[in-house]
Amino acid sequence: MIYLDHAATSYPKPPDVLRAVARCMRECGGNPGRGTHRLAMRAAETLYECRREAAEYFGAAGPERVAFTMNATYALNMAIKGAAGAGDHLLLDRMAHNSSARPVFALADAGASYDLAELSGDPERIREELEHKCRPQTRAVIVTHVPNVANREAPLAAIGAFCRRRGITLIVDAAQSAGSHPISVEKDGIDVLCVPGHKGLLGPQGCGMMILGERYAGGKTILEGGSGVRSEERGMPDSPPERYEAGTPPTPAVAGLLEGIRAVRRYGTERVLAHESALAAAAADALRALDGVRVREDAPGAIVLFEVEGMPSPAVGEELDRRGICVRAGLHCAPLAHRVLGTGKSGAVRASFGITNTERDARALADAVAEIAARHGR
Ligand SMILES: Cc1ncc(COP(=O)(O)O)c(C=O)c1O
Structure with missing residues (x-):
């Protein structure tokens, strides 16, 4: 998992x-x-x-x-x-x-x-x-x-x-x-x-x-x-x-x-952010390279927000869970913020990294999304 x-x-x-x-x-x-x-x-x-x-x-x-x-x-x-x-x-x-x-x-x-x-x-x-x-x-x-x-x-x-x-x-x-x-x-x-x-x-x-x-x-x-x-x-x-x-x-x-x-x-507060941001940036770069995937967040930080064309975000979350990857999809109790980001209708998929995650986790996310987009996306 x-x-x-x-x-x-x-x-x-x-x-x-x-x-x-x-x-x-x-x-x-x-x-x-x-x-x-x-x-x-x-x-x-x-x-x-x-x-x-x-x-x-x-x-x-x-x-x-x-x-x-x-x-x-x-x-x-x-x-x-x-x-x-x-x-x-x-x-x-x-x-x-x-x-x-x-x-x-x-x-x-x-x-x-x-x-x-x-x-x-x-x-x-x-x-x-x-x-x-x-x-x-x-x-x-x-x-x-x-x-x-x-x-x-x-x-x-x-x-x-x-x-x-x-x-x-x-x-x-x-x-x-x-x-x-x-x-x-x-x-x-x-x-x-x-x-x-x-x-x-x-x-x-x-x-x-x-x-x-x-x-x-x-x-x-x-x-x-x-x-x-x-x-x-x-x-x-x-x-x-x-x-x-x-x-x-x-x-x-x-x-x-x-x-x-x-x-x-x-561990060190600054190190926490540096670690999480590096993993999120690696995942975002890999996701950006995929056909039919749109990354919504460009600034550095612990979060990657993305959508798969032709799929509601909860369906992407469920497909990821089937592949053993836990993310959260939808409006994340933040409809105001999603409106600002242009995802106010049905939200997006959020992957958020922590200090226990590794580069392998970032790669696994991108690989799984690539497969989901190819199989279920538009
Ligand atoms: C920005 C923000 N504020 C407040 C909360 C609420 O935190 P709690 O679940 O501890 O009440 C959350 C939870 O996700 C959050 O992301």
């Missing part, structure tokens, strides 16, 4: 991650923050250690700025819905995934307004776009650092500087960049960085993070419940991370995530 769907979730996970999950369930089985017995304390230490590692890796002011969520979607919902309400205006990246687009649409249905903006590419052009589209009522700019169907990148530091000057909350969707692109919450001027644990950070499914900038005062909560502290109060505590962590956290997944982040740091 050849796995080329790392943009959906990374697989396989490093052995240290698997061991950490099992060890946590065996040895740290208490409920963190909900007791002072040894098992609860061990679980709390696990969470703290991961907060510390993530804060250091993402340039946050301290471990308390890291709140665990279920995934990136949950973090984005908390950040976006916490930042604005009726009468407010939001600026949304036109390459947005539904995990940031749908919370914005939900706010718009409840009386807010929004505009789409082109936020990747040249920093000066983006500054002009921001000047042009931000209004006095703009509460948040929501940026997709790297989209899930293209290899472009948003210049976070330039957008962060603009948002700081204007007092606008900057929310960053780093679902496709965390673990492969350097990000610094403080240096880039980010208020809320939303990351999944299960993609480039190599952790298990079931946890993500909201990493908060030092100046971020905190928005409204969208989930309330037990926090282990200030139980006598009606609302969630004001201070992070407890404000954003209602209920029992996913401690075993966090234990795995801690080892995932360590594995990425040992």
